[in-house]
Structure formats: structure tokens, C-alpha cells
Amino acid sequence: MVKKHGKKQRAHRKAERTGASYTSAAAGTNHVHQPEPDLAAFDAWPGSGLGLPADRDLAARLVAAARAACQPCQESLAEQARRVSRPTVAALAGAVYSGLAGTGAGVFASPTTRGWAPYAREAAARGDSTDATGRVIMMEYEQVRDLLEDALDHWAVGGASPGEIADMVTVVPEAPPRQRPADPMAAFRDAGIKVVTLDDLDLGDDVDTYYLAPNYGVTLMKTNTPDGQPMPMLVLYPETEDAGIEDLEARTDWEHWGLHGMPDMDLHWRVRARIADRSLRGLVHIGPDGEDDIELWRAAETVSLPEQWWGLLDRAQHVLVAGPVKTPEDPGALAAAGDAGELLAVVARVTFV
Structure with missing residues (x-):
């Protein structure tokens, strides 16, 4: 373990010196x-x-x-x-x-x-x-x-x-500022209760933490920017019992959204799309070290996107992500969640791989 750690440290130092990626530096083959x-x-x-x-x-x-x-x-x-x-x-x-x-x-x-x-x-x-x-x-x-x-x-x-x-810059009217949701775990911390998260656990590199945390499914939708420009949209729904509004409030700083205007954009949230088969691969948050630190959704299988939706994704380069909704097959579920104040949203960047 010590030897492996030392190798990682040397690769990181080489990447810092040369500007190469960590992967290339670790392999010794800059590209x-x-x-x-x-x-x-x-x-x-x-x-x-x-x-x-x-x-x-x-x-x-x-x-x-x-x-x-x-x-x-x-x-x-x-x-x-x-x-x-x-x-x-x-x-x-x-x-x-x-x-x-x-x-x-x-x-x-x-x-x-x-x-x-x-x-x-x-x-x-x-x-x-x-x-x-x-x-x-x-x-x-x-x-x-x-x-x-x-x-x-x-x-x-x-x-x-x-x-x-x-x-390439599409200028649209700016939505009014909104208040970020509070951290629901803050009350426990203020009361002196120790809150342990997955980041606090040393699980090693061989454990896939995605399956240890709540995760979601996604539904494809379309929306419009305030100036009427079409934009791709993903709606999240719980796939595990512990997924839902409380989980999203705890793991993200997405704003509460009532389907009016546009939510804030956060470039650290990425929707990954694969060009080879025109499929979506996942929804992740990039941490300060450039690594994924939150993964809300991962594609279980490859499904090519409809041509029009892929074309819209390619043009917009951003996706409005909103959720959660309890019944994704219900066309009124999104509006109901927004009316109830139980809808969070963010504009995420698309990363093509």
C-alpha cells in the first residue's frame, strides 16, 4: 500500500510539472x-x-x-x-x-x-x-x-x-436570484450529533461507492430558455428507497425551483454523453481535485438517444436537470413537485466522451 501511494504521489508531481494529465503521467506516456x-x-x-x-x-x-x-x-x-x-x-x-x-x-x-x-x-x-x-x-x-x-x-x-x-454565446434574460437550500444535516451537527458521510469512510479504491449512496433514474424532456430557445432537460426520479428531496438537499446545493425562469448553472455538475453511440452515461459532480465526488445517476445500459434530442444536446452543450419526481410516467408530476416546493434544479454542463 505504501509503495502504491508513493507511485501516485510521484505521478501527481509529474503532472503538476508538465501539465500532463495524471493518467498520462502515471503511465509515463504523455499524449x-x-x-x-x-x-x-x-x-x-x-x-x-x-x-x-x-x-x-x-x-x-x-x-x-x-x-x-x-x-x-x-x-x-x-x-x-x-x-x-x-x-x-x-x-x-x-x-x-x-x-x-x-x-x-x-x-x-x-x-x-x-x-x-x-x-x-x-x-x-x-x-x-x-x-x-x-x-x-x-x-x-x-x-x-x-x-x-x-x-x-x-x-x-x-x-x-x-x-x-x-x-456561440446565447444571451438570455437572467432569472432573479434564489436562495440556496439549507443543509439538512446542519441541525444534527449544531446539536452535537456526529454526522458520518461516505467521504469520512476509508473504503479503498476497489469499492464502488455509487451503490452505497442513493441513486436515481432519468427521464428525457425538453424545455425553453426565457427567450424561447429550446433546451434539453433531464428529470430525476428515485431508484432507491433513500433517494428523494431530502437526499438531494443534503448532497447538492441545487436551488428550489418552481418551473419559472432558469435555475443557476454550476459547471461542476456534468452530464456525460458518449459520441460513439449517442448515449448518456451519467450525472456527476466534479470535486476540487478534478475527480467525481458525487454521482447521482449512472447508465445501467447503453440506449441511443432520439436524433432530435441528441441534436439539441449537441447544440446547447448544457442540460437543465430537475427533480425528484415520484412518478416519472405521470406528465403532471413535475408541475406538482414544483408547486409543492419539492423540486430542485441546476443547469449542468455536457461533457462529450
Whole structure:
């Protein structure tokens, strides 16, 4: 066990040094993603007077990994950019958000990105990114993470010019802010009762924790954004007895949703879709280390999606996830849950594998 742990630590250190994925570093075979992306939009981002240039090679590898849907490489390269090359983050984000010409960054963007986008437009207009880049350098780590995730959402689907990338951003009216659900376990902790979660248990690498926690099934649906654009939707229903509203409140920070407006987007929630057979594979939350830390649903078998729904998924790159409903076959179950205040929702990012 000690030897195995040491090997893992060495692989992690190698990944940090080289920017390679942990998987590649552990195997000793770093790989590259082809074709190399066109960085015309990145190159068009103006320089700053800070003496800290963006790393074009790092940006190219990061965008290529995002377009190849290689999560290990993308996570390790993104971590390198966040930690040691924030001007690269600014340039990647600026290439996207500098071309929005007075509009916002969109309802699917994080608050950090919506607040930073005007500085990107100002930098492009002035031909000087000193202020915009400086603001990224001074951001908290979580803010840089959100800004980079938002930018990579658009880089991942292609587009070489600032105008082409800007066209990918669908701007819709923003929904009013909502209060996050409280942690139902907080009352037990406040009362001095020790709460033990799966994360507290050292179960080893050979135990599949998915089957130790409540899990769900999914039903395909469609909805519309506030401006009338179609959007794919997944509705969760319990597959185990302990799944339900209390479980979702405890394991997620999804908001209570009454079927009006759009819930918040959280880029750490991912709906995985497999291109080869046009199927959905799972619904997971990505933790700070880039690994899955919550898995709500996993496909038990491969079922190819209807062509229209897959096409909508491919265009939107995001999914509205809502639940739970007790009887998924009942068309009125979703509305009933929303009316009862027992419906949680989030906008998740689609990761194609």
C-alpha cells in the first residue's frame, strides 16, 4: 500500500510539472490532442503592461484537450493555468467575452464571468488588457476557476475568430436570484450529533461507492430558455428507497425551483454523453481535485438517444436537470413537485466522451 501511494504521489508531481494529465503521467506516456486548435481569437487579445505574457502553448494544449473531451488533461492543464499562468486564463476568456458588443455574458455564465466581461470588452476597444488581466490575477482561486470553465465551454465547440466564438454565446434574460437550500444535516451537527458521510469512510479504491449512496433514474424532456430557445432537460426520479428531496438537499446545493425562469448553472455538475453511440452515461459532480465526488445517476445500459434530442444536446452543450419526481410516467408530476416546493434544479454542463 505504501509503495502504491508513493507511485501516485510521484505521478501527481509529474503532472503538476508538465501539465500532463495524471493518467498520462502515471503511465509515463504523455499524449497530445490533434488537430491543434486555431488560436486566432487568442492571438487577437491585446497585451498588457504588466510584463506577464500569456502562455500560447499552454492555451493550445488546454483548448485541444477541451475539444477532445479529455477530462484528465483538461483538469491538469487548467490547474496549471489557474496557479501559475493567469494571463493565459485572461486571454482565453477575453477571446470569448470581448466580442459580445454591449451584451452580458449570458445566464449560463458564472457571476464572476458576468462581472468580468465588461472589462474584456473595454480591453478590446482600447487595445490594452492591463486592467482586465490584472483583475484576473487578483481574483480568488474559485473565481479564476469559474472564469476559465466558462471560457472553455465556448472554446470546446470550436470557432477561430473572436466573432465566431462570440456567436456561440446565447444571451438570455437572467432569472432573479434564489436562495440556496439549507443543509439538512446542519441541525444534527449544531446539536452535537456526529454526522458520518461516505467521504469520512476509508473504503479503498476497489469499492464502488455509487451503490452505497442513493441513486436515481432519468427521464428525457425538453424545455425553453426565457427567450424561447429550446433546451434539453433531464428529470430525476428515485431508484432507491433513500433517494428523494431530502437526499438531494443534503448532497447538492441545487436551488428550489418552481418551473419559472432558469435555475443557476454550476459547471461542476456534468452530464456525460458518449459520441460513439449517442448515449448518456451519467450525472456527476466534479470535486476540487478534478475527480467525481458525487454521482447521482449512472447508465445501467447503453440506449441511443432520439436524433432530435441528441441534436439539441449537441447544440446547447448544457442540460437543465430537475427533480425528484415520484412518478416519472405521470406528465403532471413535475408541475406538482414544483408547486409543492419539492423540486430542485441546476443547469449542468455536457461533457462529450
